[in-house]
Amino acid sequence: MIRTLYFLLEKEFRQIMRNKGIVRMLIIAPVIQLILLPLAADYSVKNxxxxxxxxxxxxxxxxxxxxxxxxxxxxxxxxxxxxxxxxxxxxxxxxxxxxxxxxxxxxxxxxxxxxxxxxxxxxxxxxxxxxxxxxxxxxxxxxxxxxxxxxxxxGSSTGPDAPQISIASSNWYNPFMNFHLYIVPAILVTLVTAMAAMQTAFNIVQEKENGTIEQINVTPIKKYVFITGKMIPFLVLGIIIFTLGLIVGWIFYGVVSTGSLWVLYLSLVDYLFAMLGLGLLLATYSGTQQQAMSLSFFFINIFNMMSGAFTAVDSMPGWAQAIVSTFPPYHFIRIMRMVVLKGSGITDILPDLGAMFAIGLVLNVWAIVNYRKTA
Amino acid sequence: MITVTNIKKTYNKGQVTALKDISFSADKGELFGLIGPDGAGKTTLFRILTTLLLPDQGEANVNNYDIQKDYQQIRNCVGYMPGRFSLYQDLTVEENLNFFATVFGTTIKENYDLIKDIYQQIEPFKDRRAGKLSGGMKQKLALSCALIHKPSVLFLDEPTTGVDVVSRKEFWAMLKKLKQEGITILVSTPYMDEANLCDRIALIQKGEILSIDKPAGIVKAFPGDLYAVRASSTHRLLQNVRNYPNTATCFAFGDALHVTFKTPGSEPTALLDHLHKKDHPDVAIEKISPTIEDCFIHLLKN
The missing domain is CATH 3.40.1710.10 (abc type-2 transporter like domain)
Structure with missing residues (x-):
């Protein structure tokens, strides 16, 4: 089993590395976006x-x-x-x-x-x-x-002083209200989201389109080994992109995590488990890359706009908040902000970690069941 | 060996029937041909036998393994070459072969003897991406990949479609050799001339088997005599022969018309006279032995 997985992984990495256009897009595009997007998403209005x-x-x-x-x-x-x-x-x-x-x-x-x-x-x-x-x-x-x-x-005034209440506020966790500190972690999450769900879906649908999945299905390879072989490369890619993003955030915006990096990476793996499961699920429902593209676009758009990256989830109506709480990016953005800004530890983010894992489990099981039915 | 009993398969919730009540069997070391036009249901049958698709009804065994219960065992001992080239186009020839060897837990070295004759022809291009190969070379690579784990049953779905004549000849010569190794081969083709190269054939049309026999037996079963009619203006000739009252069937085969008569044992002289009258001075008629294609068309007619 491990041996088969090893050969599958060797094949996947060889194919990904050989596709120069994809490698370039996967590495360079997120870096450029992470440099540019925080400039636009700045709420401190001037001029x-x-x-x-x-x-x-x-x-x-x-x-x-x-x-x-x-x-x-x-x-x-x-x-x-x-x-x-x-x-x-x-x-x-x-x-x-x-x-x-x-x-x-x-x-x-x-x-x-x-x-x-x-x-x-x-x-x-x-x-x-x-x-x-x-x-x-x-x-x-x-x-x-x-x-x-x-x-x-x-001294021109007469009568007693009118009592006055003065309010002094101090901004905890982000004392200078540095907007970048707030937005860079969230944008990083949206970039990992796009990569993880879309690329896994495309990759599997491509095997469907080329008919290679049929050839694989007549071999003794077990379905879960094949699926694991598909997920690991994108897990690795996700970690690479996330790491690049952290470096870019540090160099260009001076964003450094207050909390432990291990907590961040553990949450990332948990998050990727859920998002790769989503990619897998989308792949089982699409026959062509075009269908996979439209489907993943739909989800990614909703995720990016609703998961609290740019607007506060708290201001949405209750039912919308209930829906948003089933989005893995919502939990991961919360975790990112808590760890990066506040320095939260594992115990603080446990509810979000657990929620992501539960969502991931549902998506993956759903995908595997549906994959069995269709293929 | 393969046994198929009353297999039925429909698509679109029963609206489209792909296979109705198919039964046949192929012995160990037999080269069994499925001959039929596009849409006859050949690929559906292949997908059922290779455990990619479940039948609606019926049973099938491959190497005494049930296609539904023992699909894992079947996947270990069969080789499948789909009609469409479905290897990894972005991997090289050698990488593809190596990959399929390893997923079956073997190596190229271990079974090199079996694929030697085929693989040697594409070995000079082993560092080329599979997608950049010519049609004939792709087929050879696909066959090599299907054989690399030394299967006891080989399923070849239209292996020679879109391949040049020389490569087709070579390909069938290879199949003959594999048969001698004791491998059971189920092959489908739309080319009637390839049917003669099989041990036994099943003529299949619209999901039904019309006839199963040795190629010679199928030809033998052709009723009556068959005549080839030739003349310079073929189109006019076709009309005139078809309008001739005693003509049972008349089909164009290349430059000739293949004709049978309604009354058995009729001599062709009457038709010759008829055609002379219809202004075909150069008409020639000769008795010929029917080909598989003639038999197929005859069976379709009934």
Missing amino acids: ISIAVVDNDHSTASQRLIGKITSSGYFKLTGYTGSYNAALSMVEQEKADLALQIPAHFERDLVRENSQKLYIAINAIEGTKANLGGAYLTSIITDFNDEIRVDWHTS
């Missing part, structure tokens, strides 16, 4: 263009504008006296935000102790609009506080 409608031209309005532009997030692209002019800049996409400072802004602020500002946001780009609006609001709140402090210290 928001803002048009200010200043109807006051006072020290207070100048001070507010100065505070906004010096924050680093905003770029002043328009300074007009008319609201309509600013709005047309938003329409022409010359500005993302329009801020209107009403006439007598300073005077009313001093006299009536309150004043209203008006913000118009271009919401076509949701993220930018949200974050831009939030940034601007927090700057204005800050500005408001400063003014209050000024008045208090100048």
